[in-house]
Amino acid sequence: MSAMLAMAGSAAAHASAVTGADGTREGIKGHPGCAQLDARGCLDLALAAMGGRDKLAGIHSEQLDVIGHTALVEQSYRQAPFITSYARDQLTVDFDQARLLDSNHGVWPEADPHQAESDVALIVTGQGGVYRSKGGDSPCSLADLEGARDTLALGPERLLLTASAAPDLHYADSEWLRSTPHSVLEFDWHGQPVRVLLNGFNHLPDAFERTASFQDFWFAWGDVAQRVYYDNWKLLGGVLLPTNRIEQRNGVLWQSTQxxxxxFNATLDEKTFAVDAAAAAKSKLSKGWNREFSDQHRVELAPGIELYRGAWNATLIRQDDGVLALEAPISPHYVAGVLAKAHSAFPGLPVKAVLSSSDSWPHVAGVREAVAEGLPVYVLDLNQPLLARVAAAPHRLQPDPLQAAPKAPQWRVVSGKQVIGSGANQAVIYPLRGASTERQYMVYFPQHKLLYASDTLALNPDHTLYDPELMHEVVQAVAREHLQVDTVYAMHEGPTPWSQVVHMVDAASR
Structure with a gap:
């Protein structure tokens, strides 16, 4: 009966694949491959195509050797085409006990020479998650907890079973995928509609898609359109399994794994899942990127110029007519704390503007708060289109102040030297324009011979420069603009003597 239905469904799918007179695809009528079937009947065909419900449910655990790459859309110095990182993973997934062990060998292209490769294990259990390295266990990120949950429920081994368990499973509008008509089944999963695209000819799940908010670097984009493609199907232990997974977010081909x-179902070593209970529990308390601003590490760079050290530094600059906030990183919630500190540290003075010096997404995720507050934001000309998209990105799933009360951005677009204010704390913006700093600007305080170098200065534990090319380009820009610098600091580094940095650049070039 299933074979007859499949043949009839394929014919119906082909008949409904209408091409318009202009050669464009028109809407698909009906449910390709699932003619005269309700949503659960269509799902049953998909389960049978993969080997059957019992075969899929019989995968209690799996051990995978996986290779993949990621487009570093949040880290690439010049945007698309993006720099790529690489990984080789030995992944163990225990579906019965909802736990995961991922031993990762990573290759990071932006690392210093001879330091690109690293090894770390991620272990996620019901207790939480940890990273395991030579130094012991430390709490994993909220993003990795989220990723483990997705693997356990929405990976190809479990996707159809998760759909089958959903009480609201129903048809959505059919879609074209790779020039082939697909029936689409939709169900709710943790408050998010998930759509499974079933091939109208062979009934296999070629992709799933959803709109979700993520806790990795995509946090800045709010409601993200995700599509995961499955391909390179292999018959493994009686199950037809896709061995290639390609993930697309907001139209960007982001990750590919093979x-x-x-x-399947090998005996698992229980010792490998043992974790430091305190570290694992702490991972569950993480707020991800929605973290609190802290004023505990305040450094006075000059009278009225206060640096607040953290994973992402923020600076407040008092001028005669108001306060400048230098950088709006991490999240709107974090920047709300920065702006509140500006009001308490300099009572009676308004915040006159926010300066956003880079395009790296964790550096700009808080710009939405500045826009919500109606503040002008100084942005580099090359970054304005990207920041406009950040400001316009929907945040309906996890509303922030800008989503609740939309406002038009007040961009102050920087294309060359830009002077802000007067007096002792006058700030002057200079675009860097280097190969690795093309989308960054530096901020110079001439009265103090103080330079803020955006995202360029970071020191290794041995007091050498991380990625010396970045500071090499800053040195070039300082010479080009004829600046006199005594002290330099940056997004991830505190005040450092300029002469010391120049010496380190020279040493790296030998």
Whole structure:
């Protein structure tokens, strides 16, 4: 009966694949491959195509050898085409006990020479998650907890079973995918509609899609359109499994992974899942990028110029007519704390503007708060289109102040030297324009011979420069603009003597 239905469904799908007179695809009528079937009947065909419900449910655990790459859309110095990082993972997934072990060998292209490769293990259990390295266990990120949850429920081994368990499973509008008509099943999962695209000819789930908010670097974009493609199907232990997974977010092809080898239901070593309970519990308390601003590490760079050290530094600059906030990083909530500190540290003075010196997404995720507050934001000309998209990005799933009360951005677009204010704390913006700093600007305080170098200065534990090319380009820009600098600091580094940095640049070039 299933074979007859499949043949009839394929014919119906082909008949409904209408091409308009202009050669464009028109809407799909009906449900390709699932003619005269309700949503659960269509799902049953998909389960059968993968080997059957019992075969899929019989995968209690799996051990995978996986290779993949990621487009560093949040870290690439010059935007698309993006720099790529690489990984080789030995992944163990225990579906029965909802736990995961991922031993990752990563290759990071932006690292210093001979330091690109690293090894770390991620272990997620019901207790929480940890990273395991030579130094012991430390709490994993909220993003990795979220990723483990997705793997356990929305990976290809469990996607159809998760759909089957959903009480609201129903048809959505059919879609074209890779020139092929697909029936679409939709169900709610943790408050998010998930759509599974079933091939109208062979009934296999070629992709799933949803709109979700993420806790990784995509946090800045709010409601993200995600589509995950499945391909390179292999028959493994009686199950037809896609070994290639390609993830697209907001139209960007972001990640691709390929299973090189797979084993099902091997005996698992319980010791490998043992974690430091305190570290694992702490991971569950993480707020992700929505973290609190702290004023505990305040550094007075000059009278009226206060640096607040953290994973992402923020600076408040008092001028005669108001206060400048230098950088709006991490999240709107974090920047709300920065602006509140500006009001308490300099009572009676308004915040006159926010300066956003870079395009790296964790550096700009808080710009939405500045826009919500109606503040002018100084942005580099090359970054204005990206920041406009950040400001316009929908945040309906986790509303922020700008989503609740939309406002038009007040961009102050910087294309060359830009002077802000007067007096002792006058600030002057200079675009850097280097190969690795093309989308960053530096801020100079001439009265103090103080330079803020955006995202360029970071020191290794041995007091050498991380990625010396970045500071090499800053040195070039300082010479080009004929600046006199005594002290330099940056997004991730505190005040450092300029002569010391120049010496380190020279040493790196030998």
């Amino acid at each position: 299973i090189l080898d797979a084993r």
